[in-house]
Amino acid sequence: xxxxxxxxxxxxxxxxxxxxxxxxxxxxxxxxxxxxxxxxxxxxxxxxxxxxxxxxxxxxxxxxxxxxxxxxxxxxxxxxxxxxxxxxxxxxxxxxxxxxxxxxxxxxxxxxxxxxxxxxxxxxxxxxxxxxxxxxxxxxxxxxxxxxxxxxxxxxxxxxxxxxxxxxxxxxxxxxxxxxxxxxxxxxxxxxxxxxxxxxxxxxxxxxxxxxxxxxxxxxxxxxxxxxxxxxxxxxxxxxxxxxxxxxxxxxxxxxxxxxxxxxxxxxxxxxxxxxxxxxxxxxxxxxxxxxxxxxxxxxxxxxxxxxxxxxxxxxxxxxxxxxxxxxxxxxxxxxxxxxx
Amino acid sequence: xxxxxxxxxxxxxxxxxxxxxxxxxxxxxxxxxxxxxxxxxxxxxxxxxxxxxxxxxxxxxxxxxxxxxxxxxxxxxxxxxxxxxxxxxxxxxxxxxxxxxxxxxxxxxxxxxxxxxxxxxxxxxxxxxxxxxxxxxxxxxxxxxxxxxxxxxxxxxxxxxxxxxxxxxxxxxxxxxxxxxxxxxxxxxxxxxxxxxxxxxxxxxxxxxxxxxxxxxxxxxxxxxxxxxxxxxxxxxxxxxxxxxxxxxxxxxxxxxxxxx
Numbered sequence: 001x002x003x004x005x006x007x008x009x010x011x012x013x014x015x016x017x018x019x020x021x022x023x024x025x026x027x028x029x030x031x032x033x034x035x036x037x038x039x040x041x042x043x044x045x046x047x048x049x050x051x052x053x054x055x056x057x058x059x060x061x062x063x064x065x066x067x068x069x070x071x072x073x074x075x076x077x078x079x080x081x082x083x084x085x086x087x088x089x090x091x092x093x094x095x096x097x098x099x100x101x102x103x104x105x106x107x108x109x110x111x112x113x114x115x116x117x118x119x120x121x122x123x124x125x126x127x128x129x130x131x132x133x134x135x136x137x138x139x140x141x142x143x144x145x146x147x148x149x150x151x152x153x154x155x156x157x158x159x160x161x162x163x164x165x166x167x168x169x170x171x172x173x174x175x176x177x178x179x180x181x182x183x184x185x186x187x188x189x190x191x192x193x194x195x196x197x198x199x200x201x202x203x204x205x206x207x208x209x210x211x212x213x214x215x216x217x218x219x220x221x222x223x224x225x226x227x228x229x230x231x232x233x234x235x236x237x238x239x240x241x242x243x244x245x246x247x248x249x250x251x252x253x254x255x256x257x258x259x260x261x262x263x264x265x266x267x268x269x270x271x272x273x274x275x276x277x278x279x280x281x282x283x284x285x286x287x288x289x290x291x292x293x294x295x296x297x298x299x300x301x302x303x304x305x306x307x308x309x310x311x312x313x314x315x316x317x318x319x320x321x322x323x324x325x326x327x328x329x330x331x332x333x334x335x336x337x338x339x340x341x
Numbered sequence: 342x343x344x345x346x347x348x349x350x351x352x353x354x355x356x357x358x359x360x361x362x363x364x365x366x367x368x369x370x371x372x373x374x375x376x377x378x379x380x381x382x383x384x385x386x387x388x389x390x391x392x393x394x395x396x397x398x399x400x401x402x403x404x405x406x407x408x409x410x411x412x413x414x415x416x417x418x419x420x421x422x423x424x425x426x427x428x429x430x431x432x433x434x435x436x437x438x439x440x441x442x443x444x445x446x447x448x449x450x451x452x453x454x455x456x457x458x459x460x461x462x463x464x465x466x467x468x469x470x471x472x473x474x475x476x477x478x479x480x481x482x483x484x485x486x487x488x489x490x491x492x493x494x495x496x497x498x499x500x501x502x503x504x505x506x507x508x509x510x511x512x513x514x515x516x517x518x519x520x521x522x523x524x525x526x527x528x529x530x531x532x533x534x535x536x537x538x539x540x541x542x543x544x545x546x547x548x549x550x551x552x553x554x555x556x557x558x559x560x561x562x563x564x565x566x567x568x569x570x571x572x573x574x575x576x577x578x579x580x581x582x583x584x585x586x587x588x589x590x591x592x593x594x595x596x597x598x599x600x601x602x
Binding site: 236 | 390393394395415416417418419420422423424426428430431432433434435436439443444446447451499505
């Protein structure tokens with residue numbers, strides 16, 4: 001574990017890392033753009049000055065209209081999922097909990113697929129997000145109800161309940177696909193996760209909710225530490241455990257739903273990132289949250305960039321993270337069964 | 342007569358449809374070491390939860406320092422009452438020092454760091470419980486006895502008027518149990534304060550407590566000093582066992598001897 005004095009260095013390193021990742025990945029793709037030109041265009045846009053005339057005139061369009069919205073959305077969704085993972089793990093006292101293993105992602109996907117197939121647009125652009133949120137929250141309550149005894153959640157029953165509920169939901173999603181007819185390809189493509197053709201409004205909405213969730217989680221971060229001691233103890237230390245738990249589970253489900261409604265189901269980011277970061281920062285949520293938020297952005301952005309620009313043909317991002325994250329989950333689960341940490 | 346610390350009036354308490362405590366009346370005074378004894382299911386833990394404010398009575402009132410408990414702010418209450426639970430609740434790799442420092446939580450404002458005073462309190466308590474050398478170890482890697490001392494240290498770091506021990510040493514070896522009760526007893530003797538401990542072992546209760554509260558099926562069967570409560574007749578009535586009770590000079594305490602066959 002990192003010495004406390006090294007923590008600021010870690011955060012500075014991760015901030016540099018995410019900025020560098022954004023700049024480098026923006027240059028990568030079908031049209032290769034030199035890093036210097038990318039930085040020049042981004043800086044010009046931020047400061048409002050005109051783009052250097054020596055830069056190819058196509059580049060600013062490719063960078064600001066095509067690549068940056070996708071890249072920023074990927075980074076923000078990665079951060080959002082990592083924050084949700086930290087919150088779920090802290091509240092459920094379980095390093096195996098994340099939006100995906102608990103079935104919350106599936107619930108959000110079910111809700112969103114329902115909105116898509118029924119062409120629900122009564123609330124404009126928010127319809128899919130709202131249905132995803134409703135699906136996520138209902139799934140969370142169903143899973144917690146199935147697995148809890150006296151407000152305690154054992155790892156195995158929690159995972160098992162997640163599996164059961166996710167299985168039912170996936171059958172539901174299958175039925176929706178069956179009903180969807182010609183729209184089926186839209187749903188399938190979306191379910192596997194993708195950042196293709198994301199817009200600045202996607203960046204805006206994910207950023208808004210990620211910042212909100214992060215701020216709220218930081219506000220309650222010390223309470224989250226105390227809550228890891230169990231309900232009775234945290235109550236006795238002056239934490240309103242029941243209320244804090246409700247608030248945190250709701251916002252974690254909300255950010256999951258927003259991420260799913262924007263990018264489809266992307267698994268394991270919320271599991272792996274908090275887990276890896278905990279090795280470095282220790283379990284203190286005040287340190288774990290910022291580190292996970294930044295690292296989640298970096299990881300998902302690299303995953304998307306590899307899929308978009310390096311692999312010969314684009315692999316759906318949800319498939320890629322599951323292929324890498326699944327075995328990692330097996331490893332953690334086995335370690336836990338063996339009594340390791 | 343000083344004002345009572347706790348006063349419980351006509352308390353009934355239920356989990357779902359099962360009533361655990363029935364019309365219970367009890368008064369607790371300051372600077373006293375209370376032992377709560379009684380068979381399993383007699384309502385010991387429920388009574389402790391009631392005193393902590395974490396369980397609400399279905400009938401009656403609990404007053405703490407003359408104010409109804411439900412009117413207390415939870416954070417203020419955490420500066421007055423601390424809990425040592427039976428289970429550890431160590432799910433993550435916090436260090437011993439971080440864990441003990443959590444006891445200062447109610448005293449530290451939300452976005453503030455612990456002050457030098459907070460850290461000094463934590464260091465002193467760790468030294469008192471003999472876990473100073475372990476301060477950088479992970480709590481998940483400690484032995485049972487060490488873990489329990491960390492939990493006691495955390496509760497003492499809260500610096501409260503009242504300390505509640507819920508079967509705090511039931512899972513420990515005898516030498517660890519004795520050590521923990523000695524530390525708590527010494528603190529009460531030197532610094533004042535009230536301890537309310539649910540204790541399984543009647544001889545432990547008799548040796549350390551000033552007053553015994555004997556519970557039977559959700560009611561108080563008897564209260565008073567050990568020699569007046571832990572009598573052969575009283576224990577026969579509540580536990581259905583045959584025993585003798587006497588002052589043991591070696592133990593320097595009132596003790597109970599059981600008839601095993």
